[in-house]
Amino acid sequence: METEESSFVSGRTRIFGIVGDPIEQARSPEMFSAEFVRRGLEALMIPIHVLPGDFAACIAQLKRVQNLDGLVFTVPYKQAAIGLADTLGPQARTVGAINALVRQPDGVWMGDMFDGLGCVAAFQWRCYPLLDQRLTLIGAGGAGSAIGVALAHESPRSIRLHDRDQARADDLAAKIRSINPAIEVTTGEPLISDIDVLLNASPVGMLSDPRMPVDISAISPDVIVFDAIVKPERTHLLALAQERGCRTITGREMMRGQMFRLADFFSGRAT
């Protein structure tokens, strides 16, 4: 029975899961499982399809499975998951949400938020600096808050925040100031002049939405433009930025960056 194709799972395999509803579209099982193989770990990420009414009770019991060491949460569970963590990591404490749980060596389940760290990792991957840069961030919801908090740790010179809901923008501004008081944080209409980086973390432009989160017809080709949207990979914002001569970073790159940081989290390395 020792066949080549069966070598990816055994009784010793440590299990990780991605929890969502639906789950068929999730690419994390293949991405993480391949990354675990590359790291020489006997581990696997499986899809776990949980219905909303079952969420709390089901995750509580999954945490009791002794060879299940970590969970990633996707739609619609990013907000509810924080209640299942025994302790919170540094990102989650500020953002107020988690998208992953890991069993620590002492058995305590730590939750943390990796959406923003993935964005920062994508900039690092491209060797695009954030230190001392002037940023505009559009969107201060779930993704925007996570990205804003992660950016705050990178010591940019300034962050201009825009959200349709001014109270959300003010709330994120206060979080960023609490992390790093040296950053010049302002809120209001999105600025595209006298900046180095433009980041979109709003849902404007997702799927077949033809709108732009901001008018960039006058943007300088020196500005780096990031869009957190994964589908489509090349949003209208990124397409127009490229036409204008800007360098761009996609939501897919953020996902990949997040996966590496999560794999570190799951394999017990510091985040």
Add this chain to the structure above:
Amino acid sequence: METEESSFVSGRTRIFGIVGDPIEQARSPEMFSAEFVRRGLEALMIPIHVLPGDFAACIAQLKRVQNLDGLVFTVPYKQAAIGLADTLGPQARTVGAINALVRQPDGVWMGDMFDGLGCVAAFQWRCYPLLDQRLTLIGAGGAGSAIGVALAHESPRSIRLHDRDQARADDLAAKIRSINPAIEVTTGEPLISDIDVLLNASPVGMLSDPRMPVDISAISPDVIVFDAIVKPERTHLLALAQERGCRTITGREMMRGQMFRLADFFSGRAT
């Protein structure tokens, strides 16, 4: 991220699990996962390590996971698992225990017992007949009951049952008669003369146990000798039977037979 090594799991993968404590020694994850691949199914069997105090609550929630379609139970859960089935298959109804649960298309969880079917499958695999044969079965506990019930459906001419606990032997004799009244069933000391098949389903001879379940120094070389014990694969009983010129079937072959029957069960084929 489309790497060769990641093709074994995706968001669409259907999950099966083997539940036990401990679980590291289980060979089902690799055996079943390889068999699912051979059958062209997008499915995987994972090890699930559940502690006794968590068993009932944890399995109840695992049954709620929408892409988890089946569970196999190993030590120490073969007895407790029957309480988790919504309905019972034909073997389980007579044996009174299950070692597997499957989600049926209507969402109802059916439990059945495959230990005995694996033994019968091993005889079929070797083309050794059971029809009209004279059998001696030693052991009427969990494994012995499952094997006795499965044998009863194969219409042997006679079954001689032996167990250290005479009440257990009588109980199994009654079950066999209820299934197939044409079989001549007797209980008492294990007979090795005037038989065609000797089956050991007692734990005598397991691991480093030097004992024999029955004295076979006078056995005929025409008798087929089966031992349900998996470790060691070649028990003292089987070793001596081979010396006497008998054909033998191992517990490992029963496991393999059981795996094929379980894979049928899991892929929705009739048992």
